[in-house]
Amino acid sequence: MSTTTTEQNAAARDAEARYRFLFDAIDEGFCVIEFFDGPHGPLSDYRHIEANAAYARHAGIPNVVGQNVREMVPGEADGWVELYGGVLRTGEPIRFQRELVATGRHLELSALRIEPPSLKQVAVLFQDITARKSAELALEKLNATLEDEVEKRSRDLLSAEEALRQAQKMEAVGQLTGGLAHDFNNLLAGISGNLELLLKRVSQGRVHEIERYAIAAQGAVRRATALTHRLLAFSRRQTLDPKLTDINRLVSGMGDLVRRTMGPGIEIEVVTAAGLWTTLVDANQLENALLNLCINARDAMPDGGKLTIETANRWLDERAARERDLPPGQYISLCVSDNGTGMTQETASRAFEPFFTTKPTGQGTGLGLSMIYGFVRQTGGTVRIYSEDGQGTMVCLYLPRKHGDPVTADEMMPAVIERSSSNAEHTVLVVDDEPTVRMMIVEVLEELGFAAIEAADGPAGLKILQSDTRIDLLITDVGLPGGINGRQMADAARVSRPDLTVLFITGYAENAVVGHGHLEPGMHVMTKPFPLDFLGARVQQLIKAANEAAQS
Structure with a gap:
């Protein structure tokens, strides 16, 4: 034997020794499996041709060399064959966790194909993670x-x-x-x-x-x-009469009233935004709200101070709108601020409660701010109070923007009452379930010279409206007995009388029927109780407008 051959054999023995040393020294379980054709088909079984000492410690199965998987764990063999068979076919290594049911061990495994593929061998490295798995399950529990x-x-x-x-x-x-x-x-x-x-x-x-x-x-x-x-x-159930309103004009028009109300000891500053948007609001209710806020500010400055009324256009993004409990969009703000006594956080949080007041007995109903809050929320906006004890208060009304031309004060005023012989040519149908109200309205109409017809409920009113009787104006309560309310009766009448002018009168606020600005053209609303002169003027105004529309 030549020296070269001797040296090669020695090197091979050394390599084998190092491999065997490393093989047995590995702390993880290690084995080499070889696939063969079995009763279940080609490459449907494998045997263990090598395994290190750690195999038994991690898997719980000793002496596996020479054993076939279908003999070792027959109930689980299909699953192991499918996993390792996939590695053999594709050459793609895998890493996974699986329970060895036969011994109750949870194993973490990796497998790779031994080249060349013709050997039909796969190397498997694994370790017992049962303790870790138990800890994880305990933690999950x-x-x-x-x-x-x-x-x-x-x-x-x-x-x-x-x-x-x-x-x-x-x-x-x-x-x-x-x-x-x-x-x-x-x-x-x-x-x-x-x-x-x-x-x-x-x-x-x-x-x-x-x-x-x-x-x-x-x-x-x-x-x-x-x-x-x-x-x-x-309660947000009042009947509103919203109109497109220029709030700058409204604030300016109230200037003298506010100054007289505040007195000489309070400085007043009005800051109106240029190009202020319009909003759909009941102007009378907004004026009442503004005056109420000014009076509250005055009472918070017993020794005098400064009152500021300010308008502005506001773009509320998602965050700002969420803080104010509003949908994102464009709003007009009307703010009244003072440098008076301010409020504590507790007082501010209760300010909108009905009958809550910090004023002495007899000097306040406690309904002012709750009324403002309900009115603004009913209009689609909100109210916010910004205040610190001893540092003054600012109350801001946020109202949604509406596009269009604002209505002037002159357009909102009713006509002056005039008795006219021509009124006898016009007939008004009065529908109300309260006899005293019907009597009152009919007497006002007859004093003005109009012809009046009465009905006590929705079906009776609708029967008249569906007849050939001339009706120039329908005055009806909203809440009527008989299964047909005032709005339903008016809508049904307009099928045959599309130009019928309607004046709804209501004792509270069926806003789902007549409010929120959803009245059809030619439909109007008044809230009970009302001055009789105002009713007469409104009737004349509506009939006059209907006549002009018919002639145009």
């Missing part, structure tokens, strides 16, 4: 337990919050009904007492004294009307 506990605590907290909200709601309802009963009892006492005295004086023949009792009763009625409107505004 703990997390699930914690999630259940958190969910339970969250439910308990939500239940407690709901109970608190319900208690606060009941407190607010109690406060509302208590304040309402107190104010209305006072007003009813004024109305009832004056009417009783009026009747007594009539029976005594002292008719020259009855005027003051009638005036006093009417005053109580007006105060009751104002209180009702505030309550409806708070």
Whole structure:
């Protein structure tokens, strides 16, 4: 044997020794498997041709060399053959985790093909991760337990919050009904007492004294009307008459009134934005809201100060709109600020509650801000208070932009009442389920010379409207008995009378029927109670407009 051959054999033995040393020293389980054709088809089984000492420690199966997988773990063999067979066919190595059910071990494995493919061999390296898997499962169970506990605590907290909200709601309802009963009892006492005295004086023949009792009763009625409107505004159910409005013009028009209300000790600054957008709003209600805010500001500055009224165009993005509980978009802001006493955070959070007031007894109803809030929310906007105790207050109204030309004050004024012989040519249908209201309206119409027809419910009114009777104007309550409300009756009548002019009168606010600016052309609305002169002027205005439209 030559020296070269001897050296080559020695090198081979050394390499084999190093391989065997490394093979046995590896801490992970290692084996080489060889596929062969079995009863289940080509390459459907494999045997272990090599395995290190760590194999038994990790897999829990000793003496695997020479064993076939279908003999070792018959119930799991198909799965192992499919995994390693894929490596043999594609040459793509894999890494995966799998439970060896026969021994209850969880294994983390990697496998690669031994080249050339003709050897039909795959090398597998793996380790036992049962302890880690158990820890993970325990952690998952703990997390699930914690999630259940958190969910339970969250439910308990939500239940407690709901109970608190319900208690606060009941407190607010109690406060509302208590304040309402107190104010209305006072007003009813004024109305009832004056009417009783009026009747007594009539029976005594002292008719020259009855005027003051009638005036006093009417005053109580007006105060009751104002209180009702505030309550409806708070509940967002008042009947609004929205028009496209230029708020700059509205603010400027109230300048003298605000200055007289504030007095000489308060400096007033009005800052109006150039190019202010228009908005769809009930201008009268907005004027009331602005005046109310100015009065609140005045009361917060007993020693004098500065009042600022400011308008602006506002683009509210997603974040800004979310902070104000509004949809993103374009808005007009009307802000009233003062440098007075300010509010604490607790007071500001309760400012919109009905009958909540910080003023002394008898100096405030506590409905002002709640009325403003309800009115603005009903209009599609919102109100925000920005205040610090001792640092002043700013209240901002945000109203959605509406495109179009604003209505002028002259266009909103009713015509002057005039009795005319030509009025007899026009017929007005009055539909109301309250007999005293029908009588009152009919008397106003007859005094103006109009012909009047009465109906007590929706079906009776609709029957007249579907006849050949001439009807120039329909005056109807919204809430009617008989299964047909005022809006439904008017809509049905317009099928055969498409140009019929309609004046809705309502005692509260069926806004789903007549409000929010969704009236059809030729439909109008008035809120009960109303001055009779105003009703007469409105009737004449509507009939005149209808005649002009018919002649054009």
